[in-house]
Amino acid sequence: MAKINWKAFKGIPLAVTLAWTAIFALLLHFLEKSVLAFLGTLASIVLLYYTNANNRLKMVFGAIVLVVVIPLVAGDNRYYMEVASQVGIYVAMALGLNIVVGFAGLLDMGYVAFFAAGAYAYAIFSTPQVNQFIASDFFPLSGAWFWPFLIIGLIVAAIFGILLGLPVLRVKGDYLAIVTLGFGEIIRIIFNNLDKPINITNGPQGITPIPSPELFGLKMSTPFYFYFIVLVVIAIIVLANVRFENSRLGRAWVAIREDELAAQSMGIPLLNVKLAAFAIGASFAGVVGVIFAAKQTFIDPTSFTLMESIGILLMVILGGSGSIPGVVLGASIVTILQVQLLKEFSNFLHSLQQSGVLNLPNQLDPSKFQRLVFGILLIFVALFRPNGLIPAKRKHSDLEAIKASSPGRGKLGILSRLSQSASGKQT
Amino acid sequence: MALLEAVGLTKRFGGLVANDNITVRIEKGSITAVIGPNGAGKTTFFNMITGFYEPDEGDILLNGHSIKGLRPDQVATRGIARTFQNIRLFKQMTALENVMVGIHSRLSAGMLGILFKTRKVREEEELARIEAYQLLEYVGIADIANEEAGNLPYGLQRRLEIARALATNPQIILLDEPAAGMNPRETLEMTEFIRRLKRELDLTIILIEHDMKLVMGLSEYIHVLDYGRKIAEGTPEQIRNNPRVIEAYLGKSTSEVS
Numbered sequence: 239m240a241k242i243n244w245k246a247f248k249g250i251p252l253a254v255t256l257a258w259t260a261i262f263a264l265l266l267h268f269l270e271k272s273v274l275a276f277l278g279t280l281a282s283i284v285l286l287y288y289t290n291a292n293n294r295l296k297m298v299f300g301a302i303v304l305v306v307v308i309p310l311v312a313g314d315n316r317y318y319m320e321v322a323s324q325v326g327i328y329v330a331m332a333l334g335l336n337i338v339v340g341f342a343g344l345l346d347m348g349y350v351a352f353f354a355a356g357a358y359a360y361a362i363f364s365t366p367q368v369n370q371f372i373a374s375d376f377f378p379l380s381g382a383w384f385w386p387f388l389i390i391g392l393i394v395a396a397i398f399g400i401l402l403g404l405p406v407l408r409v410k411g412d413y414l415a416i417v418t419l420g421f422g423e424i425i426r427i428i429f430n431n432l433d434k435p436i437n438i439t440n441g442p443q444g445i446t447p448i449p450s451p452e453l454f455g456l457k458m459s460t461p462f463y464f465y466f467i468v469l470v471v472i473a474i475i476v477l478a479n480v481r482f483e484n485s486r487l488g489r490a491w492v493a494i495r496e497d498e499l500a501a502q503s504m505g506i507p508l509l510n511v512k513l514a515a516f517a518i519g520a521s522f523a524g525v526v527g528v529i530f531a532a533k534q535t536f537i538d539p540t541s542f543t544l545m546e547s548i549g550i551l552l553m554v555i556l557g558g559s560g561s562i563p564g565v566v567l568g569a570s571i572v573t574i575l576q577v578q579l580l581k582e583f584s585n586f587l588h589s590l591q592q593s594g595v596l597n598l599p600n601q602l603d604p605s606k607f608q609r610l611v612f613g614i615l616l617i618f619v620a621l622f623r624p625n626g627l628i629p630a631k632r633k634h635s636d637l638e639a640i641k642a643s644s645p646g647r648g649k650l651g652i653l654s655r656l657s658q659s660a661s662g663k664q665t
Numbered sequence: 666m667a668l669l670e671a672v673g674l675t676k677r678f679g680g681l682v683a684n685d686n687i688t689v690r691i692e693k694g695s696i697t698a699v700i701g702p703n704g705a706g707k708t709t710f711f712n713m714i715t716g717f718y719e720p721d722e723g724d725i726l727l728n729g730h731s732i733k734g735l736r737p738d739q740v741a742t743r744g745i746a747r748t749f750q751n752i753r754l755f756k757q758m759t760a761l762e763n764v765m766v767g768i769h770s771r772l773s774a775g776m777l778g779i780l781f782k783t784r785k786v787r788e789e790e791e792l793a794r795i796e797a798y799q800l801l802e803y804v805g806i807a808d809i810a811n812e813e814a815g816n817l818p819y820g821l822q823r824r825l826e827i828a829r830a831l832a833t834n835p836q837i838i839l840l841d842e843p844a845a846g847m848n849p850r851e852t853l854e855m856t857e858f859i860r861r862l863k864r865e866l867d868l869t870i871i872l873i874e875h876d877m878k879l880v881m882g883l884s885e886y887i888h889v890l891d892y893g894r895k896i897a898e899g900t901p902e903q904i905r906n907n908p909r910v911i912e913a914y915l916g917k918s919t920s921e922v923s
Contacts, residue, residue, distance in 0.1 A: 478780055481779055481780060481782055482779060482780075485774060485779040485786070485790070486769055486772045486774045486779070486790075486793075487774070487776065487779055489758070489762055489765055489766050489769065490766065490769055492755060492757065492758055492762075493755045493758070493766045493769075496754075496755035496756055496757060496758065497753045497754070497755060497756075499717070499737075499749075499753060500749065500753040500754070500755065501755075501766065502717075502736070502737040502738050502741070503715060503717075503737050503738075503741055503746070503747050504738075504741060504766050504767045504769060504770075504829065504830075504832075504833060505741035505742045505767070505769055505770035505833050506738055506766070506769050506770070507736070507738045507739075508736075508738070514776065518776070630757070632757065632758055632759050632762060632813070634759065634811040635759070635761050635794060635798075635810065635811060637810055637811065640794055640795055640798045641798070643791070643795060644795045644798060644799060647792065647795050649799060650792060650795060650796035650799055651768065651771075651796045651799075651800070651831075651832065651834050652800075652831050652832070652834045652835070652866055653796075653799050653800065653803060653866075655865070655866050655867050656865055656866070
């Protein structure tokens with residue numbers, strides 16, 4: 239067998255990717271029920287990532303697949319769009335957690351609390367629930383308020399992030415994980431019990447009916463619309479991630495992750511920089527929370543358990559902590575497994591059972607083995623790809639460009655003393 | 666007036682007095698060494714100066730102003746940079762980025778500026794990148810600017826750590842065992858390099874070092890610590906002949922004991 243020379247492998251040829259996408263899109267169009275065709279279409283994004291083409295072309299093509307191809311072939315199938323928007327919601331959340339865990343290295347096990355804050359903010363004020371404690375005709379707000387609430391949810395969650403961060407960020411490492419875990423549970427329990435003395439969250443009964451977003455009188459209640467809303471939000475979050483990663487702030491985060499002491503001695507104020515990471519990560523979760531509430535039309539505290547936090551953490555670690563494409567992939571894989579593959583497999587086995595081919599005890603239903611599957615997945619990743627599916631890589635600088643523009647700028651920083659001391663000696 | 670003055674610094678860890686009433690004056694533009702046997706309290710002294718430990722007693726004056734009680738990052742922005750005994754680079758960042766972290770506190774980009782990538786932020790970033798590159802050139806490792814710091818050989822890591830410290834634009838640089846683990850030729854190079862820092866960049870240098878050849882050849886003034894106390898100070902010549910120093914390093918001679 240010929241050995242493949244991976245060094246020489248520049249990536250998948252563009253033609254192959256294009257053909258793959260076209261074939262699966264067509265398959266999906268004609269075999270509407272085929273899960274494989276749907277997954278194949280989604281996988282074309284992964285293929286694209288590894289394609290040998292310049293980045294701009296890849297981005298344009300990726301956008302076409304997401305915005306045109308998928309809605310065109312799967313848009314009329316409520317179920318696929320539901321899965322796709324669910325994937326989107328988790329991708330967006332994982333990207334938020336990636337800032338906290340991946341960049342800044344702060345192990346946050348209560349991340350879902352910020353998600354809950356955003357979700358409850360919209361849920362409470364857009365349903366008759368609000369009239370339990372504010373008697374005003376102004377409330378409840380209509381679905382048109384969904385849009386401003388994206389910003390309000392962001393701000394509320396960011397405030398939560400700072401309030402949590404201030405006391406908590408004094409501890410680090412394992413201690414931080416435990417403290418944030420506790421905080422996440424506290425928030426959930428507060429929401430669970432805040433139905434008395436004043437009924438604010440309606441306790442364990444949850445809040446419903448949360449209105450769907452409205453735009454110019456158009457009610458966006460189907461997953462089809464949410465797919466696009468989520469897509470726009472992800473685009474913004476990815477852009478923010480990329481910009482932060484290669485900025486003064488992003489470098490400070492990574493520096494703190496790598497070595498807190500050294501970072502401090504470089505003049506980085508630990509608490510401020512960590513708080514920024516917490517607030518930014520939280521604010522993304524807050525925005526997604528608002529979308530989640532509007533999509534589900536019903537929320538209760540059970541949507542915000544510790545397992546959710548751990549699930550999102552799993553996505554980040556599986557994909558590659560600190561790696562933006564990795565986290566997107568990790569979140570997609572975990573979510574698809576969770577909401578689609580295992581259920582489909584269950585259904586398939588049930589159908590076999592009904593036709594009498596197989597006698598499956600109820601306890602062996604695959605959809606009950608979610609945790610087991612994730613556990614195994616995580617073990618394999620830890621063994622074979624310890625840095626995640628797509629490991630994080632720091633961006634290289636364009637040295638030629640620096641070399642070219644360096645002389646024109648003169649000597650900078652401390653090196654400006656060079657010319658001074660030289661001229662000082664001459665005079 | 667001395668550039669840096671430590672007055673009666675004392676630090677206790679439980680019952681152990683790591684630094685006992687240490688007073689040191691550092692003149693501007695000097696190279697000063699702090700020496701002493703293992704466990705003498707040299708690194709504790711550095712950690713107090715740089716804000717990592719708060720002294721139990723005493724005061725630290727920089728240009729006559731107290732910097733006692735400031736956080737390490739505040740001390741750094743006031744012009745005191747340091748390197749570490751066991752090199753502490755940001756291993757997964759590139760060499761260039763390591764140096765850019767040192768420039769952090771002189772940049773002003775805020776969250777919104779970064780998010781919208783304003784022109785000011787872009788220009789600031791570009792300048793920081795160039796400055797970092799120039800620093801790498803200065804310490805002679807510009808060709809590895811895009812390498813991950815953790816992958817560099819030991820000697821280059823030492824240089825990179827110094828470049829990173831220089832990036833904070835300090836007046837004083839504290840070097841904790843800059844020649845540790847180096848062979849004689851590398852040590853000689855390091856000596857020459859430290860001299861160059863002082864001469865060309867107008868830096869004041871304080872160093873901890875065990876290599877006596879380097880200490881005696883390089884420093885203008887030496888403070889000797891033993892068991893947390895300062896037992897001597899003076900020029901290399903004075904220190905070399907000081908009986909208390911010899912005793913601290915070699916122990917009492919048997920003839921004296923008997």
